[in-house]
Amino acid sequence: MNRLLVIAFSFGYLALLFGVAYAAERRSAARRSLVANPYVYALSMAVYCTAWAYYGSVGRAAHQGLGFVGIYLGPGLLAPAWWLVLRKIIRVCRQQRLTSIADFISARYGKSAALGALVTAVCVLGVVPYIALQIKAIASSFVVLTGGQEAGASGAALFAAGTLAVFTILFGVRSVEATERHEGVVLAVALESLVKLLAFLLLGAFVTFGLFGGFADVFDQAAAVPALRQLFTLKGTGTTGAEWLTLLVLSMSAVLLLPRQFQVAVVENVDENHLRKAMWLFPLYLLVINVFVLPIAFGGVLRLGGRGFDADTFVLALPLATGHSWLALLTYLGGLSAASSMIIVETIALSVMMSNHLLMPLLVRVPAARPEGQRRWFAYLGRVALTSRRLAVLLVLALAYGYYAGVGRQLPLVNTGLVSFAAVAQFLPAVLGGLYWKGGTRRGATLGLLAGFGVWFFTLVLPTLVGPGRLPVSVLSDGVGGLGWLRPGALFGLDGLDYLSHGLFWSWFFNVGLYVGLSLAWPPSALELRQADVFVDVFRRRSLAEEITGWRGSTPLPDVRALLLGFLGKRRTNQALRAFAERFPDALSFNSDQLTVNSSQPSPAEQSTPNKLVTDKEKLTSSPVHQFTANAADPRLLTYAEKLLAGTLGPASARLLLASVAGAEEISYDNVVGILKESQQLLEANRQLHKQRRQLQRLTDELRQAYDQLQVLDQQKDEFLYTVTHELRTPLTSIRALAEILADNPDLEVDERQHFQLTIGREAERLTRLISLVLDLEKFESGQASLVRTPLGLAEVVEEAVEAVAQLARERGTELRVDVPASLPPLPADRDRLMQVLINLLSNAIKAAVPGRPGRIAVLAWPAADALLLCVEDNGKGIALAEQHQIFDKFFQAQNQTMRKPEGSGLGLAITKKIVELHQGRIWVESAPEQGARFFIELPLAVPTRAAAPFSPSFLP
Amino acid sequence: MLFVAGLFAVLLNYPLLAAFDHAGRVAGVPVLYLYVLLTWLLLIGLTGWLVRSFNN
CATH class of the missing domain: 3.30.565.10 (Histidine kinase-like ATPase, C-terminal domain)
Structure with missing residues (x-):
């Protein structure tokens, strides 16, 4: 195809992205967000499907059949558990203002700066080659489409990297506050997800129904070729159960922990409830985009096999070879979408991590030596943070491009994605342990991660470095230094696994072993305990007030305010302090007499807010901020300020910074253990209360039953008495009547008299019988009868x-x-x-x-x-x-x-x-x-x- | 939810997967592909349905 046309379309498409992002930012500023809905959220998660998925899936499928699908099936299997796991991560990150996986791990394990730096380093080393892969995909797809020489590839790659760097800096690194959402980027990514899905489906439909007569026809023709028929089963392709499981597990951890996934799923999440829809929409997306992979792969082999095409390029080569160049162009744009969205989001995430965990901890330590210039230095640091992030974007892309240009063209990049997944999978023990186990410690996490990363490098990266001019092949066959047990493919003699399962097994073996073992061997520090409590029990604690604060309450408030001003700017600082004052009126209320004097003077924050209806109450609560002179800041305010700063600089730097004005954060064991015990006791007391209440309830029920029974008995007794007297009265009445007749009529006939006397006798007998029966019955019922x-x-x-x-x-x-x-x-x-x-x-x-x-x-x-x-x-x-x-x-x-x-x-x-x-x-x-x-x-x-x-x-x- | 995730993790792994890992074809499509795709679809449907019923 015409080079210029392709270039024009590429730039046109990227310009469209700029436009979409810009529009989204405008809408967001006007508070009519286009992004705050679950559909965009789910689509933005689809940044998971990169160019590697777009082109590489077909390539993998053409060689290994169904094996490729594990990478997409894993997230699908994990999705039902998101409501438990991902929601907890989101909640923790929102509460602690964490913005990356490095923040998360560092904050959980005692806000350790070293751990944050380690995580960042692992991410950069693991992910940069992955970004390089995307750049390579863009470049080589450009070459395939234009039919040009390999030489043109570098140019295309450079242009792509440059444009994406500009986009990322413009829309991805806007504010120094990393917690801020990037609505423009998210919408652009969601749109790109849609484009790549549609393009791929269109191509798939074209191949399946245009070049062939439907699914059955593709598979029929493939079945005729022995090499393809083998791909119908996993047995035929040699995919073992271990390999399949490894793929599933790797992709599960990747979809949680990859920096870009963490960015879109956690940081850019608007509402936890969006998860509900995303839980099935995202897997559905993955399913749909994979339906046509196998037909395209088989179609490619059937139509283009033997013509020297790389299977990775089938997606483009198929429409080109059949003369549908416009379809090829559309497919190319889909691939460009997949690659660019991944590059953008991954770069944003990495740049924030690099700036916050590699640079900032060093910079905030500097003024400790020169206290006089401290305040000026801090004010300056805010700008440094933003600039360093922009530079980090450039650095990441430059590294990726350098990797592509220097190493990438010689090294096989096919499995870079999986190796990258395996690097990120090293975070899984520390993250899951951090979320659900209070015993995990910084020492365990650090050494576990280090060991896991080391083994990862040895088993999965070292083999790719073997080749002419680099490492000798003997490393693989004889082991490092000729030691047989140090072979990267069979560490400690473990043979018989594929390289990926082998690498993952050993790296996790050491990682989990050290993490758990060291955590158990050395008890956690007070700070670690506090953080563990905050993370594990995130759903139980609702507010700042319940957190144990270790800051001393003697820090002058202006110092804290100045610190915030330096990083957040005047407007944001005042906003934040006002929000704090509204939540905790008691924390700032101690000099209310002072503020009545000065409350007529409006603060700059109020002037600049668009909402002019500032109530008196707000004035009261917002203005004291300006009047404090020598008053000490409330410890809760210090914790709040620390979190604000953590959202900007990462938890470790924030802690160091605050320590520079407030003195070291001192959480005593007694404090933490006391609170933990207290909550434990509360729980126990609660349980006891519940138990007692249930017992009381049961007793009440029993009493009521007994009462009902008594009532019934009472009634029965009444009835009995009534019946007995009634029964007694009948014979008595007739006896009395007859006796009266006899008394009143002394001259009755003898016969008649005798008859009456007999009747009287009979009735008396009946009476006696009845009475003796009643007495009998009473005897039986009272248990006296023998x-x-x-x-x-x-x-x-x-x-x-x-x-x-x-x-x-x-x-x-x-x-x-x-x-x-x-x-x-x-x-x-x-x-x-x-x-x-x-x-x-x-x-x-x-x-x-x-x-x-x-x-x-x-x-x-x-x-x-x-x-x-x-x-x-x-x-x-x-x-x-x-x-x-x-x-x-x-x-x-x-x-x-x-x-x-x-x-x-x-x-x-x-x-x-x-x-x-x-x-x-x-x-x-x-x-x-x-x-x-x-x-x-x-x-x-x-x-x-x-x-x-x-x-x-x-x-x- | 956890139960569903666990159940399907077993359904889509060895040794159950091996039961469908043969060369037969249903309506022209290899059995293995069909099994994996349909089970996956079922999982998605079930998740969607569960989420909906939890909402109410």
Whole structure:
């Protein structure tokens, strides 16, 4: 294609990015952000897909089949856990104002400057080659597209690097406050993610459906080629389980910890809730962009194989070779998007890290020797920080370009990305340990990281340095210095793993081992403990007020203010102090009498704020800042100031800076341990309270139940008394009436008189019977009844009982049948009581007869196991199922007088049941209405030794 | 969520992966590719669904 056309399009596209970024910044300034939504957030995360993904995936797929997909599958597998892990990181970073992975690790482990510098160095060494890879991708895609010579590549690379440097400096390094979000950059990156996705999908659709007849056709044709058919399985490509797992794990850690991912996912995050959508949108993006990788790879091999094309360039070569140069141009722009977005974000992240962790800790230490010029020096440092960051952008890009130009063209860059992932993966133990384990210490993290990084270099980087003019090949085969156990590919003789799994295994082995081991061996310092508490329990602590501050409260406030002014500028300082005063009015309220005098003088901050409606209260709280002269700053203000500075200079430098005005931060062990213990005790107390509350609740429930039961019993007693008196009154009334008749009419006929006297006698008898029944029942219920057990022949007892009711049966015309074998074993029972039971059941059965139908009653008995079963069967009116368990209640019959005519006292069955229970037996009934009833009694043959009767007195009248 | 992540991490790793690692093809597409893509899609769908139901 025409060179100029390609160049024009490239620059046109980059100019478009400038425009988009500019527009986003304008909108952001006008508070109508284009970026504050989950879709842009998820798209900006897709900066994960670099040119390496765009071109390299196809290349990898053409050689290794499905192996490439692990790099995208890993983040997908991790995504569901983001709500736990990533949200915690975001929360910690927001609370502590951390802006990079180096900040994070340094702040967690005692705000160590050395650790921050180490992390930064690892990042730079690990990531710069990765950036170089992007530059190479831009350059070589340019060459492929224009069909030019390799010589043109360097020029294209230089131009690309230069333009991106300008973009990054303009939109990525605007303010000295690193916590500030870069809305322009984020929107540009999101747009680029969209462009690369669309371009790649378009190309994929073209290859799959244009050059071939759909997915099936591509795979059919590929299946015909043995070399390609092998790629259909992981076995065929020699991808082992270990390699697959390593790819997944590496990409999981990369998507959390790569500086650019940390930048877009954590620093540029607007709202934690955006994570919810990103959790499935981002994996979906990765899935969609990978759908066409295999068809393109196979299509490329099928159509271009043997023509000397590198598989990495299939993406461009396929449309070019088939004469679709516009499609090729679009694809090229997609690749440019992928490369440039990665370069921009990675460079921003690295520049802030380099400035804050490599340069600033050195600079803030300088004035300690010359206190007189301190304040001027600090004011100057703010500008130095910003400039150094801009220079760092240039430095990073220059390094990357230098790497590309110097080494990159000779070294195979294919696996640079993975090696870079492995470098960043060294942070994983320190980060996860820092988030979830309070025991991790600075010493452990530093040495673990150092060892891991060393092993990483030895196993993964050293082999790439082997070649003519550099390292001899013997290093690989015989080991360093001829020592067999020092072979980079098989350290300590560990053979049989692919180079990546091998490298990751050993580096993590030493990293995790030292981190955990040293952390356990030496206890953490007080500062480390405090930071561990702040990180691990981030969701439990809500505000600054709960943090333990180690700054002494004797620092003059103007000093602190001057420090902030130097770095943040007047406007931002006043804003921040006002925000602080609003949150902690008590921290600044001690000289309110002073500010009433001067509050009429408006502060510059108020004049410059767009919001003119400054309330009196705000005036009161904002103006004291200007009037403090010799007052000491509140320790909380010092912590707040430290955080503000941390957002600008990184936690380590901020601590050093504040120490220069406030004296060293002194957190005593007692302090930290006290607070930790206190929170532990609070937790424990809380748990105890909960437990006690539950116990109380249970007790209350039990009491209520008991009360309800008592009420029911009380009611039952009332009912019982009522029924008993009612039952007593009926015979009494008739006795009295008859007695009165006899008294009033002395001249009654003898017959009549005799009849009345007989009736009186019968009623009195009924009364006596009733009273003795009630007394009986009372005796049973109070547990005073006792049995006189003697061995009985059941047949004999039954016969006697039948004789007793025979008269009644004859009167009613009921037939009685007895089938009780005389051979039954003797039953230990109280004869009189048993007789009472039998007579009761029999007379009930006789009374149950249906009028107009001859009643039939049968008494049966048979032995069962160690008991005797007795059954009284009738063919009477039967008992409804619902009533079957109630009929043994006292006065059940009497209480249901509306249902049927009362016959008998209503106490018979209740007493029967008591007697049977006193014999340790059971009584139950089987019946259905109009079907007759069968009463069963089961009496044990052996008397249980246990003396107590199994019932409790339900009430005592 | 953690459970889902763990479950799919097992589903998409050896030895389960090896069960689909053979030369057969379904509708022209190699079984392995199809298995990985569909499982992945299922994971995304499940995550989306869980996030939505947690929201309510």
